[in-house]
């Protein structure tokens with residue numbers, strides 16, 4: 001009898017941000033196939049005796065190719081196991097979860113999902129910067145700052161350079177200079193505030209406040225590394241005014 005695969009979003013790092021469904025599925029699994037961005041605190045919630053298979057991908061260093069990950073999931077499910085495929089954030093946002101699900105379903109394996117809090121939501125609440133705010137941003141766009149196999153970044157700069165939208169850039173550290181330039185070329189002001197958040201919701205969280213025309217330089221000198229997100233837009237002006245992180249810090253002691 002074929003087993004099944006739970007495609008689980010582990011959230012951005014803090015175990016308290018996992019859903020109850022994600023936790024239940026993780027604890028039902030006898031095999032856990034996990035990504036690099038899944039924190040140890042979350043991984044350690046697995047069932048006793050579960051077998052752990054790391055398939056983590058670091059930028060420019062794909063330890064296990066995607067095709068092989070698909071095969072591992074299929075082999076484990078066909079062996080009758082309940083497999084937890086544990087991913088950072090949400091499995092269906094820049095997570096290749098849909099590619100894995102399509103492969104498994106095409107081979108007759110049942111897939112069930114547990115959504116996760118995506119990094120943008122986690123970082124928004126840990127920094128207190130809202131992604132939408134009346135009078136500042138009426139919408140939000142998530143965009144990847146990275147292209148497969150280092151292809152040229154051919155984003156629709158005109159659509160992204162909307163002063164009434166909050167732009168959240170995932171995987172953007174390496175290309176942040178190009179991203180800032182593309183937005184300014186489409187008339188997003190150089191004074192637009194930017195907040196970069198590294199390792200959001202973890203004890204290693206780092207923040208950098210900058211503006212579009214100084215961003216590349218500030219990121220370089222700060223030494224910020226992946227995983228980092230960029231919030232670009234007027235909502236970032238609320239950062240100092242609404243120190244939600246300090247409030248949370250006080251609440252947790």
Ligand SMILES: C[S@@+](CC[C@H](N)C(=O)[O-])C[C@H]1O[C@@H](n2cnc3c(N)ncnc32)[C@H](O)[C@@H]1O
Nearest residue numbers: 089090093095118119170171199200227228229
């Ligand atoms: C392959 S994408 C995975 C996104 C994930 N599926 C999600 O929904 O958050 C990896 C990128 O997500 C962002 N990211 C993930 N976790 C993060 C965190 N804790 N803090 C900041 N950025 C994070 C970074 O931009 C990182 O390069």
